[in-house]
Amino acid sequence: MNLSTESFIVLPIIANCVVLFIVSLLLYARAKRLKKIEKALKRKEEQMAIRAQKHAESIIRQAVAKARELMASSKKTEKELESQLEAAIEDAKRAYEKMLTIDLAETEEKLEREAVTQLTNLTQKTDSELMTYEKQITKKIDEDYAQLRNEIAAYKKERIAGIDAELKKQIDELAMRVFAHALTQKDHEELIQIAIAKAKKELFLS
Amino acid sequence: MIEITTTKERDALIFAIDEVKDRVFTVGNTVEEYVHTTYPYFAKQILSVIGKNSTPHGIEQALAAYQKELAARQVVTLVTAVEVRASVLKKMSTFLSDTPWKHALIAIEVDPTILGGVQIKAIDRFYDYSLSTLV
Numbered sequence: 001m002n003l004s005t006e007s008f009i010v011l012p013i014i015a016n017c018v019v020l021f022i023v024s025l026l027l028y029a030r031a032k033r034l035k036k037i038e039k040a041l042k043r044k045e046e047q048m049a050i051r052a053q054k055h056a057e058s059i060i061r062q063a064v065a066k067a068r069e070l071m072a073s074s075k076k077t078e079k080e081l082e083s084q085l086e087a088a089i090e091d092a093k094r095a096y097e098k099m100l101t102i103d104l105a106e107t108e109e110k111l112e113r114e115a116v117t118q119l120t121n122l123t124q125k126t127d128s129e130l131m132t133y134e135k136q137i138t139k140k141i142d143e144d145y146a147q148l149r150n151e152i153a154a155y156k157k158e159r160i161a162g163i164d165a166e167l168k169k170q171i172d173e174l175a176m177r178v179f180a181h182a183l184t185q186k187d188h189e190e191l192i193q194i195a196i197a198k199a200k201k202e203l204f205l206s
Numbered sequence: 207m208i209e210i211t212t213t214k215e216r217d218a219l220i221f222a223i224d225e226v227k228d229r230v231f232t233v234g235n236t237v238e239e240y241v242h243t244t245y246p247y248f249a250k251q252i253l254s255v256i257g258k259n260s261t262p263h264g265i266e267q268a269l270a271a272y273q274k275e276l277a278a279r280q281v282v283t284l285v286t287a288v289e290v291r292a293s294v295l296k297k298m299s300t301f302l303s304d305t306p307w308k309h310a311l312i313a314i315e316v317d318p319t320i321l322g323g324v325q326i327k328a329i330d331r332f333y334d335y336s337l338s339t340l341v
Contacts, residue, residue: 176321180287180321180322185288187322188286188287188290189291191322191323191337192290192298192323192324193294193297194323195324196297196301199301199324199333200301200305203305203333
């Protein structure tokens with residue numbers, strides 16, 4: 001009984017140790033294989049890098065060669081284009097000069113015609129306006145002259161009336177002065193007394 | 207005692223009073239004699255003003271007051287064409303006695319341009335009764 005009990009306790013432990021050992025072996029094998037794979041990958045990577053570098057170098061070489069080729073051909077094209085351009089410019093210049101000469105002559109003629117027309121119109125218009133102004137001025141002068149003549153006549157009449165009135169006043173005054181001188185002292189005193197009596201009556205007795 | 211009716215008389219009286227005032231302190235008791243001798247025309251007038259004042263100071267004050275009263279009198283100016291005689295002047299002053307200007311003095315102005323008659327100027331009033339109004 002006791003043996004079987006111990007067996008029941010030891011056997012699982014042993015079994016567990018065996019399993020653990022197996023698992024450890026498996027893990028070790030796996031790790032070894034992983035390391036191998038890693039080495040292989042690293043080697044593959046190095047090879048790829050070398051190959052890419054070689055490929056890049058070959059591309060650069062080809063590009064440089066192409067560039068040299070293109071540069072050589074472009075120099076040639078540039079010269080051709082330059083000469084073509086110069087020729088075209090010369091042609092355009094000649095055509096423009098020709099066109100300009102024709103246009104100038106036409107423009108001159110046109111301007112001359114227009115100037116003559118405008119001058120003729122202006123002269124006609126000016127003549128007409130001058131005549132109108134002349135008529136207006138003559139009319140205005142006539143009116144002003146008539147008005148002035150009337151004003152002078154009125155002024156003359158007024159002045160003559162004024163002079164007449166002044167003359168009459170002076171004659172009256174002179175007559176009164178002569179009269180006053182002709183009065184005796186007694187006459188004057190009587191006049192004063194009459195005036196005083198009149199004043200008294202009018203001012204204080206009315 | 208004469209009645210002062212014209213500015214001419216008034217001015218002469220004021221002048222006479224001035225003279226008397228100047229003499230009051232030197233002639234002393236002989237003022238009355240001095241007035242009678244020097245200004246017989248105004249003697250009664252001046253002596254009546256002096257009245258019972260016997261001191262030089264009293265006499266001077268009475269005369270000064272009268273001078274002041276004379277100077278303040280209203281004046282009515284009568285403008286005539288010629289100089290008038292005293293008798294006519296008297297009649298003119300009679301004219302004033304019946305008017306509100308009875309205490310006024312007459313000032314005579316001669317202006318030949320009025321030709322004849324009278325113009326009356328009293329303070330701010332003017333009345334023309336001259337012949338110039340007929341012109």
